[in-house]
Amino acid sequence: MKTFIQILALGLMMLSCTVYKNKPVSLETASDLNLPSKVQGKSGAVIKFKRIIIEDGKYYGVKEEGSNQFIYELKQEEIREIKVKDKKLSTALAIIGPAIVGGIIVLKVTENEINSSIDYY
Template sequence: MIITNFKNKFVCVFLVFVILLQSCAAYQETPVSIAEAMDTNHKVLVTTSDDTKLKFKKIELTDGMYYGIAKDYKGKIVKTPLKESEIKTFRILDKSNSTALTIGIIVIPLIIVAVILYGDWGPGNIGFGE
């Protein structure tokens, strides 16, 4: 019974980690050209002239026109035409910073909670939770 309960908790925690690790994206600070954004084949953050931020999975060139490729809430692929005159900046996904930030945002609070709950100064030792 105890082993089954532990396995269930472990699976739940593991699934939460997997979902959370995929939810964070950090973009490079320096903007790039539309050609560079298209060549990288990574996620791109586009800032328009009216300061609207658009996120695309990639940028594609078709028949001389640039398109931002994204998925809608139903999972269908949507192509959005991009006019260079209406675009301020293109910023590419920074994979190393995204990974570091995601792990830091998730792991550090979990370590703090574990230390508080299971450390020598946890709730059982300083009068909380009695």
């Protein structure tokens, strides 16, 4: 039962997994793409934003927590790199991950049924 719960938890984690592209992009590109972005500051801190927008020549990171939306000004001189979400890979993991976990669960259940139907003397 413990293994089943661990496998199920792994599948659920893969559903919420976000994969970011390896190649960093500029603030301008990140705002044009309108994708979730991960911004690493020169201090090493990493902040994830729902998207990056530009207004009046200034860039802002939009963060959503529940029904609240927070906007943070982003300054190029304070940013080490920006990576945007890899939509294809994130979607693939969201589909393939739970499918693999489902397959493992089916194998475990089948294995348990086979083992319980064998009479040991």
